[in-house]
Amino acid sequence: MCFQRRRAFTVVELVVTVCLVALIGTVVMRLFSSVGTTQQNLSHQATLQMESRRAFDHLVDQIRMGTDIVRPATGETLPYMVFKDVINRMTILYLEPNNDRASVLGQRVYKLVAYQNDYKGGYQADNEKILLDSIRQLRFTSLSPTSVQVNATVVNEKGEYQFLAHVGLMNLGGIE
Amino acid sequence: MSRKFATRGMVLPLSLLATLAVLGLVTTLGGLNQGLRTQIYRTNNHQLSFLIAYSAFSRVCAKVHAFSWANRPFLTEPYTETKIPLQGGHYDLLVENTAGKDYQADVYIRTHLAGISRMYFWRIRFNDDLLDVSNNIIVELYATPDVEDFPTINGPRKIAGQVEEMLAQRAANQKKSDVLAAELMKSVNTKSVIEKMGARVPEDFQQEFPVSVTEEMMEARVAVAPPDIQAPLAAEKPTAPGPSSSYIGIGYDSISGNQINELSEKLTAASEKLVEATDKAWTEIDQNGVDGIPAATEQWEIAAEAKQETYETLDSLIDESKTGIAEAPSIEAREAIEEMVAQTVVSSMNDITTAIERGYEHLVTGEGSYLEGLTTSAAVESLLNDWKAAEERTQADLDRLTEMAGDIQGYSMTSEVSQKLTDTLASAQESLEKIQDAVAEAEARLAELKELEAMAAAEQAAASADVAETEAAEEAAAVSAAAEEATATVEGEME
Numbered sequence: 322m323c324f325q326r327r328r329a330f331t332v333v334e335l336v337v338t339v340c341l342v343a344l345i346g347t348v349v350m351r352l353f354s355s356v357g358t359t360q361q362n363l364s365h366q367a368t369l370q371m372e373s374r375r376a377f378d379h380l381v382d383q384i385r386m387g388t389d390i391v392r393p394a395t396g397e398t399l400p401y402m403v404f405k406d407v408i409n410r411m412t413i414l415y416l417e418p419n420n421d422r423a424s425v426l427g428q429r430v431y432k433l434v435a436y437q438n439d440y441k442g443g444y445q446a447d448n449e450k451i452l453l454d455s456i457r458q459l460r461f462t463s464l465s466p467t468s469v470q471v472n473a474t475v476v477n478e479k480g481e482y483q484f485l486a487h488v489g490l491m492n493l494g495g496i497e
Numbered sequence: 498m499s500r501k502f503a504t505r506g507m508v509l510p511l512s513l514l515a516t517l518a519v520l521g522l523v524t525t526l527g528g529l530n531q532g533l534r535t536q537i538y539r540t541n542n543h544q545l546s547f548l549i550a551y552s553a554f555s556r557v558c559a560k561v562h563a564f565s566w567a568n569r570p571f572l573t574e575p576y577t578e579t580k581i582p583l584q585g586g587h588y589d590l591l592v593e594n595t596a597g598k599d600y601q602a603d604v605y606i607r608t609h610l611a612g613i614s615r616m617y618f619w620r621i622r623f624n625d626d627l628l629d630v631s632n633n634i635i636v637e638l639y640a641t642p643d644v645e646d647f648p649t650i651n652g653p654r655k656i657a658g659q660v661e662e663m664l665a666q667r668a669a670n671q672k673k674s675d676v677l678a679a680e681l682m683k684s685v686n687t688k689s690v691i692e693k694m695g696a697r698v699p700e701d702f703q704q705e706f707p708v709s710v711t712e713e714m715m716e717a718r719v720a721v722a723p724p725d726i727q728a729p730l731a732a733e734k735p736t737a738p739g740p741s742s743s744y745i746g747i748g749y750d751s752i753s754g755n756q757i758n759e760l761s762e763k764l765t766a767a768s769e770k771l772v773e774a775t776d777k778a779w780t781e782i783d784q785n786g787v788d789g790i791p792a793a794t795e796q797w798e799i800a801a802e803a804k805q806e807t808y809e810t811l812d813s814l815i816d817e818s819k820t821g822i823a824e825a826p827s828i829e830a831r832e833a834i835e836e837m838v839a840q841t842v843v844s845s846m847n848d849i850t851t852a853i854e855r856g857y858e859h860l861v862t863g864e865g866s867y868l869e870g871l872t873t874s875a876a877v878e879s880l881l882n883d884w885k886a887a888e889e890r891t892q893a894d895l896d897r898l899t900e901m902a903g904d905i906q907g908y909s910m911t912s913e914v915s916q917k918l919t920d921t922l923a924s925a926q927e928s929l930e931k932i933q934d935a936v937a938e939a940e941a942r943l944a945e946l947k948e949l950e951a952m953a954a955a956e957q958a959a960a961s962a963d964v965a966e967t968e969a970a971e972e973a974a975a976v977s978a979a980a981e982e983a984t985a986t987v988e989g990e991m992e
Contacts, residue, residue: 371532
């Protein structure tokens with residue numbers, strides 16, 4: 322009868338095994354963590370881009386309905402824009418400091434405000450719309466009496482998105 | 498066997514974990530990517546739909562150009578196109594004449610792209626001008642109504658009906674918007690613009706944040722106040738006082754001469770002031786009668802000064818124009834100077850006659866009542882003297898205007914200006930005749946009153962003589978009675 326003694330793990334084997342398990346565990350944990358971060362980043366960027374595009378569409382549609390650009394004058398670049406629409410209401414697009422977002426992002430961030438003056442006198446809260454709530458810079462350049470170039474940079478926690486558009490007014494002649 | 502199993506036991510869970518992690522990542526990214534793509538797709542389609550509609554609209558414009566307005570495809574009935582493929586989508590089109598408007602058309606375009614329909618509307622006006630072919634079609638109105646508003650041949654035209662309402666609103670807001678726009682054009686900083694717009698003026702940041710260089714530059718930038726350009730309507734009229742400095746540069750102009758421009762502006766200002774002051778004076782008289790004379794006198798004095806300045810400037814302008822004409826580098830330049838000066842001179846001459854006419858309007862309506870209201874020859878004589886002085890002034894004005902007309906007689910001028918000159922002189926002559934007639938009537942009235950006064954004086958003298966005679970007779974009778982009484986007394990004493 323042969324009694325074969327069962328061999329146990331050596332200390333070295335145990336140490337190596339523990340190290341390997343720890344290493345693999347760390348890698349796996351990091352992988353999950355990375356997936357989470359990547360997902361969050363992508364989510365923020367996607368949201369930023371989506372909101373920017375939606376706001377951009379809205380902005381372009383508004384300007385396109387205009388009949389006359391009041392400010393900026395041709396050749397002028399300004400951080401705001403004033404234009405008349407087909408029934409001669411006056412709309413201004415301008416920036417308002419957004420303190421909440423600025424505190425979060427640690428930089429100067431603005432809201433893009435659209436206000437329409439319909440000559441009822443005084444400030445009318447219903448005539449104000451916030452088109453974007455975290456915009457870093459905005460420029461309007463009037464390239465001709467009937468077109469304007471819009472350049473804006475939208476920001477959030479994970480990045481920024483810039484758009485540039487040349488918008489032509491569609492109501493050129495006015496109605497008679 | 499057991500060793501192999503132990504090895505497999507390590508690999509399988511690890512592989513499963515790794516696979517799960519990768520799958521999770523791929524799924525998450527895929528979902529996000531899909532969401533983003535959908536958004537981009539939608540926003541792109543939004544813009545692309547507009548481009549499809551704009552392309553269709555451009556094709557309509559091209560057709561109008563190709564066929565001419567008289568032979569336009571929608572001359573007798575609406576022109577339609579259905580499901581025309583373009584840019585991955587398709588569009589429906591209906592074009593028709595605008596009801597009740599000549600040279601106008603309504604263009605309805607409905608686009609279909611990626612399962613979403615959108616509707617666009619243009620009202621266009623055709624400018625039938627062969628000299629301005631690049632501006633033949635003018636967009637009167639652009640709108641994005643609901644898709645349901647796309648009309649059928651005989652169906653309702655909802656958006657076209659709304660245009661009238663827009664027209665009324667536009668007209669109501671026109672003046673207010675022009676005034677506000679003019680104020681905004683003068684504003685040089687964002688805050689004042691926002692205040693004038695009636696919007697909420699934003700407060701500054703509550704904390705200090707770093708300012709980028711471009712932002713700093715933009716904040717420090719002061720908006721340029723554009724030049725205050727006057728409305729061009731006056732300059733386009735045939736009798737307008739010629740171009741102002743808004744149209745001709747401030748620098749020396751070798752063709753028209755800078756001095757001519759300055760004098761033209763000065764002349765226009767003076768002649769307009771003359772008309773304005775005269776009108777104010779007579780309005781004062783019309784409204785307040787005799788009580789308005791002090792205020793009217795002030796205006797007449799202003800008018801007299803303005804008239805004097807107008808004449809002096811007219812003389813200077815004519816002299817200056819002769820120099821400019823002599824030095825003109827070409828026939829065209831000479832004609833340009835002549836036309837401009839003639840136009841300005843005639844306009845100012847017209848202002849002078851307008852001011853004279855304004856004063857004599859009362860002679861037509863009130864001359865009789867003036868004279869009839871005056872009952873003494875002294876009052877009529879005073880009025881007559883004033884009118885004679887006015888007649889002399891008017892005669893002097895007519896002579897001076899005739900002289901000026903002679904000065905510019907040989908100048909090149911448009912038929913409208915030439916006609917205006919003739920009308921101006923005729924108007925001055927008419928005014929002179931009016932005052933001459935008035936003077937003649939005043940003289941007649943004076944003679945009449947003098948005759949009446951003489952008769953009245955004679956009657957009064959006769960009446961005075963009768964009274965004296967009666968008084969003398971009474972006095973003689975009294976004396977006689979006293980004498981008789983004295984005689985009787987003496988006779989009694991003697992007895």
